[in-house]
Amino acid sequence: MVKSDRAQQIGEAIKRIQDQIATAAVRAGRDPSEITLVAVSKNQEIEAILAAYEFGLRDFGENRVQEALTKVSAVPADVNWHFLGQLQRNKARKAAEFAALIHSLDRPALAETLNRIGAEQGRQIAVLVEVNIGEEPSKGGVYPDQAVDLVEQLAGYAHLAIKGLMTVAPLVAQPDQARPFFARMRELAVKIAELKLPNVAMEILSMGMTGDFTAAIAEGSTLVRIGEGIFGPRRQ
C-alpha cells in the first residue's frame, strides 16, 4: 500500500525523534530503551494516530477526556493511553477508565476521588504527581517545595500507585536552558524515593517535550511527551 504523504511525514518524524532520543541517551551514558516515547495526539485526527501506530508507536497522550474518548474506540486496543491534562474531579472516572497512566495528579481532593474509584473497582490507579517546577502561576502542578508533603499525604491511599513525577518545564529558547529545571525534578524524585513510602515508586520521570526533550533525557527523563515533533504544528 502506498502511504499518504502525511503518513510518510509522520513516519520520518518518528524516526528522527527516536534517533535524537537515542543520541541524547547515549551521550548521557544511558540505555535508550529506558526512555518511553509518548506521542501527544491532542488536536490530531485519527488517521494521524493510526499512521504513528503503523510506525510502531503504542503510547499516546491526550489532555482532554472527551476528545480522548472519541479516539480510544477508533484505534487498536493495545495502545497505552496517557492522560496529561488538568483533571477535574467529575472527569476522573472516565480518565481512569481509558488511561493507563494519569500524569497530572496535583492535589489531595483529586487523589481522594481517584482512590475511591480504585477502591470501588478493586485496583490501584497508576498516577504521576505533576510538579510545577518553574513555579509558573499559569501552569498546573504542585510547587516543588510542597511536592514531598503532597506525596507523603497521597502515600496513604491504598488504591493509588504513585509511579513517579511529571513536569512541563518553562518555555526556553534552547533545550539546555531547561536543564536546571529537569535536574531539580530528578533531585526531588531521589529525595522522595529515599522516604520509601507505601504505594510510591519513583520509576517514571515524565519530562521533556518537542522543545526540550534532549535536555530532559540528559537529566534523567524516562518518558518524553512529543506532539509537534511528530505530528507537525498543531491547529488550534
Ligand SMILES: *Cc1c(COP(=O)(O)O)cnc(C)c1O
Ligand atoms: C501538548 C503537550 C505536550 C506536547 O507538546 P509539544 O510541544 O507538541 O511536544 C506534552 N505534554 C503536555 C502536558 C502537553 O499538554
